[in-house]
Amino acid sequence: MVNCVVKNWLGEDVGEATLELKVASEDNKSHIVHKALRKQLLAARQGNASSKTRSEVSGGGRKPWRQKGTGRARAGSIRSPLWRGGGVIFGPKPRDYDIKMNRKERRLALRTALQSRAENLIVVEEFGDKLPRPKTKELVQAITRWGANPERKVLLIVAETNENLLLSARNIAGLQLITPNNLSIYSVLDAAYIIATAAALAKIQEVYSD
Known part of the structure; x- marks a missing residue:
């Protein structure tokens, strides 16, 4: 179980919240x-890198020169991988990089990761009404008051988004x-x-409790 202090818009402590999740x-x-x-x-990963093999490169149907008597090395096609403009040996082909992991494992991993970041977790009151208009500067100041550095990577989890919050947040790099x-494990x-x-913390508790 993780106990967190809840802060208001001004950064003052106004209560407590708990996060209790099953972890690995x-x-x-x-x-x-x-x-x-x-x-x-x-x-x-898109997995769409592709190169042509000697069978896919156009041309090269005719033997460049006769087998013997020229003094040059034997050659059967100008599309040999040894030739400039020829095919590629063992080059990349489109593939699916995804690995199998069942849903219960993924959720357990997410819960474990989230609880492991308890030291960096800041819980705040709902503040949607504090932004009556889009204002990036006010949101940056609030993040600072809550004890986070807005110049570093900040993950802000809200129960519901609204247009003013979206517009205020999109210019913060x-x-x-x-x-x-x-929620994704990489973001966490x-x-x-x-x-x-x-409210978002309560939603996390509800959605990921099993």
């Missing part, structure tokens, strides 16, 4: 988190704004600070 065992947690992270990064349903591990609203 001490012996297994590094393995399962690494596997889930690797799966996400591999799944992001290191800020990633997501909802609990879009990559962020220097994780800021979650109390």
